[in-house]
Every structure is written in C-alpha cells, then in structure tokens.
Amino acid sequence: MTNEDHTATGPEGSLLLDDQLCFALYAAQRAVTSSYRPLLDELGLTYPQYLVLLVLWERGEIAVKELATALRLDYGTVSPLLKRLEAAGLVRRERAAHDERSVLVACTGRGEELRERAACVPGALLAATGLEAPEVARLREELWRLAAKAEAAAHP
Known part of the structure; x- marks a missing residue:
C-alpha cells in the first residue's frame, strides 16, 4: 500500500503519523514542556x-x-x-x-517564597514561543474542549 492508499479517505482515516491528532498533541506537549525546562531549572x-x-x-x-x-x-x-x-x-x-x-x-514558607520567583515563568514562556496572549487563550480553550470530549468518549 502506498501513502496515497492511506489518505484516499482523508486524514480521518489515515494511518500516517503526521495525520494523527494524538501525535500532534504529543509533539506539542513535549515541545512546550521542553521550553519550560530552562525556566524551571532556575527554580x-x-x-x-x-x-x-x-x-x-x-x-x-x-x-x-x-x-x-x-x-x-x-x-x-x-x-x-x-x-x-x-x-x-x-x-x-x-x-x-x-x-x-x-x-x-x-x-x-519556602514554597510560598518560590511563588514570587515563578511569577515570571508564564510570560517568559510566551516570549520564548512568540505566541500572543489571544492566541494562547484560543489554543487553551480548544484544548480544554478537546479534553472534555475525549474524557466523555473514554468514560461514556
């Protein structure tokens, strides 16, 4: 079977890795977590x-x-x-x-003190990714909607 055979029914029926929603989420999660690493290492x-x-x-x-x-x-x-x-x-x-x-x-008390140092983390991540606040809000809303639908499908 060729790649064309897999995509003949559209991405929803595809077995190509890059067509998988789960893989796009996995790759994004790993990349975002990796972006946090240097910020959190300082803490x-x-x-x-x-x-x-x-x-x-x-x-x-x-x-x-x-x-x-x-x-x-x-x-x-x-x-x-x-x-x-x-x-x-x-x-x-x-x-x-x-x-x-x-x-x-x-x-x-030490954990509460760390809160002040961590206050810069969300903004630093936005700066590192180049995402604007409205784009982040839209993505977060869509991801929470997806999470709710997936949870409902997992536990009908």
Whole structure:
C-alpha cells in the first residue's frame, strides 16, 4: 500500500503519523514542556513539581486526593512528587485531624517564597514561543474542549 492508499479517505482515516491528532498533541506537549525546562531549572523544579505548586499556590492547603483530581493524575503518581517536594522543603504533608485517612498538603514558607520567583515563568514562556496572549487563550480553550470530549468518549 502506498501513502496515497492511506489518505484516499482523508486524514480521518489515515494511518500516517503526521495525520494523527494524538501525535500532534504529543509533539506539542513535549515541545512546550521542553521550553519550560530552562525556566524551571532556575527554580530547581521539574515540570510536574511546578504543576503541583501551581495548584497549592492557587488553592492553599488541600487534600492529596483533591490535588490528584486537579492535576488529572492518580494518587500513585502524585505521592512521589509530593515526597520529593517535601524533601526539598517546599511542601508539608500531614494527616487531617477530622479524618486520619485523608492527607493534607500545603506549601511551606519556602514554597510560598518560590511563588514570587515563578511569577515570571508564564510570560517568559510566551516570549520564548512568540505566541500572543489571544492566541494562547484560543489554543487553551480548544484544548480544554478537546479534553472534555475525549474524557466523555473514554468514560461514556
């Protein structure tokens, strides 16, 4: 079969790599995450750790289960992230007084101080990519719409 045979029905029926929506998303995600790397290296953070801190800066003390939901990750993925952030002195974890099964997580003073240094990250990423704020807003809106549709398809 030639490439023409694969695309005869249009891109939606194509098996060409560059025609795959999932691959375009994957490549974009890797490129954007890579663009964050030098900015986050200056803060001593990985991209997933940065995401954890964004949630904590926004919401304050939160149950680990709620944090995992906000990040769309499972508990087993969030727990090692929190252990590393705790070892770095950026977050603290403790059992909830009202429910021993629930673990609460919050930024330490050092984690809150990092917030000021991180304030330049979103703008620096925009500058690095050359994207304008309206374009970013449009892309973000479309991606959230796609995420909602894909989630609904995955869990009908």
